[in-house]
Amino acid sequence: MMTAALLLTVAASAAKLQVYPYSGASFVPGQRFDLRVEAEDVKGFKDAVITLDGKAVSGLVKTTTKDTSVEWTLRAQSLTAGEHELAVKFTDENGEATKSAKWTVVPATKAKAKNVILFIADGLGWNTVNAAKLVAYPYNPANGMPTGKLAMETGLSSMATVTTSSYDSALADSANTASSIATGQKIQVNALNVYNDNTADTLDNPRIETITAMLKRSMGKSVGLVSSAFGTDATPAAFATYTRRRGDYQAIADQYFKGDVKPDVLLIGGSRDFIPSTAPGSRRKDNTDWIEGSQKLGYQFVSTRSELNAATGNKLFGLFNIDNIPSYLDRAQYKTKEMLGDFTDMPYLWDSTKKAVETLDKNPNGFFLMVEAGMVDKYEHPLDWQRAVWDVLEMDKAVAWAKDYAKTHPDTLILVTADHAHSLSVYGGYDATKGPGKREAVGVYEKAGFPTYGDKRDENGFPLPETSRTYAVGFAATPDYCETYLGRKVFLDPTVSNGKTGAEAAYLPNPKICDEGSVQRVGNLDPGSAQGVHTADPLPLFVFGPGAENFSGVIDQTEIFFGIARALGLDATKNK
Structure with missing residues (x-):
């Protein structure tokens, strides 16, 4: 009995091993990754044998981050x-x-497709599409x-429902979900195309190569990134950069021009991370001027x-803006000084999509373009459903343009999806003639009317949000707040x-909104939460063109990556 107890004690104190890439990961041929093996709770290291398919792995670099750990990296x-x-035996x-x-x-x-246009509306769950x-x-x-x-719903070649999750959570953020589309891997919350490690440095983590890097390296395709969010935000960054912390904005900006992707077209929102520290609004720590x-x-x-519309360059x-591009409603309808500041001539998402495609199309090898409607999410977080929904309509017009382009370029695959969902739901009608915040103005079933x-409508043909009968729209995951039912x-x-x-x-309902006339809502999030949060709800995936058969049914988000790779015939064992 004493011998058994001693053996259990030894086993319980054995070193803890971690391997990246994680077990169960999938890759495309030639996709590059950093191998990382970590041993923690080490006491008196003796030996380690690391084999791949039964053969010893050569070239591993051994380090000791602290007295109780040993690591190997390749x-x-x-x-x-x-x-x-991969097998590890540690003693x-x-x-x-x-x-x-x-x-x-x-x-x-x-290969069935030559070009890919990937639209990502940040936060676009099925309910947001429906809204x-x-x-x-x-309705008539x-x-x-x-x-x-x-x-995005018409003329479909295929469609799917997409489930999301993080490597370390059932719920997801934009960094890890966009990274899953870019790499085919499960990634930790707040990380961009890297696995975790046991060092404090967020830029030294083991990397997994993105589809954009492989398409450039192995097929010579051009790459474009378009976003209405600030330029170093998670979704565009996921297709060109690597870091454990999505807030490494300066490093992300630098990687756009120094990394392995170097997008040929980069049309984005804010300039804060691209201008020197001495410039107004900059958050850089140095004098780099990109x-x-x-x-x-x-x-x-x-x-x-x-x-932008007049540009003719081969690279753009x-x-x-200094930050995010304001919502479609602010740019096209409201046009207030408070929201636009001095930026009165900003492009619509269809302008940027059109110019990006025209520029990338000059490459005979084809192109990959990611277009993000980044502000859908940034207005769903603060429960501003009107601004979020009209930004979906703005992206949908860009989708319509892309579909017209594909009519004369039938080798173009178009996908429309999201990174994650929000808890938005249309639950009733609202009689706006009764003013803001009138609970009795909410109608359900036949009382909702039409x-x-x-x-x-505005000059682009979009409806105005101010009309006599609107929808009652709410969110499931919220802090305490005041509901007016109407926009501002x-x-x-x-x-x-x-x-x-x-x-x-803690955070309290904004008194300015409460004073407009409102119903006070008791939230279900921690009092330290200032806004709504993402959900684990599934996402839409609408597909048009060659290779569409790779996307159908209920799929995990990582399968979007592999579907695109199959459509393009990607074999990254080759170098262009």
């Missing part, structure tokens, strides 16, 4: 098609520990039938819609800080 590895297994004074990881490399297939359609194409009051569909530096690298720089870099969107021309956060620190810090 950068830029890749595998051929098939099944592979220290406490005995032996073992760990294995099994990986699958999916065989390459024959946009209900606004754009109200004569027969209750819909009057139309969104461009506006000037990009032009030395051959980029044509544009900063307004007019300049565009910054159109909203009157479209009675007035100047954005307001739903909450304000109580001014306290530590354990007493």
Whole structure:
């Protein structure tokens, strides 16, 4: 009995092993990754044997991050098609520990598509798609039938429902979800295309190569990134950069021009991370000026819609605000000084999509373009459903343009999806003639009637949000806030800080909104939450063109990556 107890004690104190890439990961042939093996709780290291498919792995770099750990790293590895297994046998004074990881490399297939246009509306769950359609194409009051569909819903080659998760959580953020689309891997929350490690440095983590890097390296394709969010935000960054912390904005900006992707077209929102620290609004810690530096690298720089539409360069870099590009409603309808500041000539998403495609199309090898409607999410967080939904409509017009382009370029695959969902739901109608915040103005079932969107439209043909009958729209995951049911021309956060620190810090309903006339909602999030949060709800995936058969049914988000790779016939064992 004493011997058994001693053995259990030794086993319990054996070193803890971690292997990256994680067991169960899949790759495309030649996709590069950094191998990382970590041993923690080490006492008196003796020996380690690391084998891949039964053969010793050579070239590993051994480090000791702290007294109780040992690590081995091997950068830029890749595998051929098939099944592979990494095995680790570790020995220290406490005995032996073992760990294995099994990986699958999916065989390459024959190409069906030459180009890919990937639309990502940040936060676009199924309910947000439906809300946009209900606004754009109200039901006919004569027969209750819909009057139309969104461009993303019509002429489909295929469609799917997409499930999301993080490596370390059932719920997801934009960094890890966009990274899953870019790499085919599960990634930790807040990380961009890297696995975790045991060091404090967020830029030294083991990397997994993105589809954009592989398409450039192995097929010579051009790459474009378009986003209405600030330029170093998670979704565009996921297709060109690597870091454990999505807030490494300066490093992300630098990697756009120094990394392994170097997008040929980069049309994004804020300039904060691309201008020197001495410039107003900059958050850099140095004097790097990427506006000037990009032009030395051959980029044509544009900063307004007019300049963008007139651009003729082979490579484009565009910054159109100091921060995020304001919502479609602010740019096209409200046009208030409070929301636009001095930026009165910003492009619409369809302008940027069109110019990006025209520029990338000059490459005979084809292109990959990611277009993000980044502000959908940034207005769902603060529960501003009108601004979020009209930004979906803005993207949908860009989708319509892309579909027209594909008619004359039938080798173009178009996908429309999201990174994650929000808890938005249309649950009733609202009689706006009764004013804001009237609970009795909410109608359900036959009392909801038919909203009157479209009675007035703007110059782009979009309905105005101000109409006599609207929708009652709410969110499931919220802080305490005041509900008015109606929008406003100047954005307001739903909450304000109580001014306290530590354990007493909390957020309260914004009194400016409450004073407009409102119903106070009791939230279901921690009092320290200022806004709504992402959900685990599934996402839409609408697909048009060659290779669409790779996307159908209910799929995991990582499968989007492999579907695109199959459609393009990607074999990254080759170098262009």
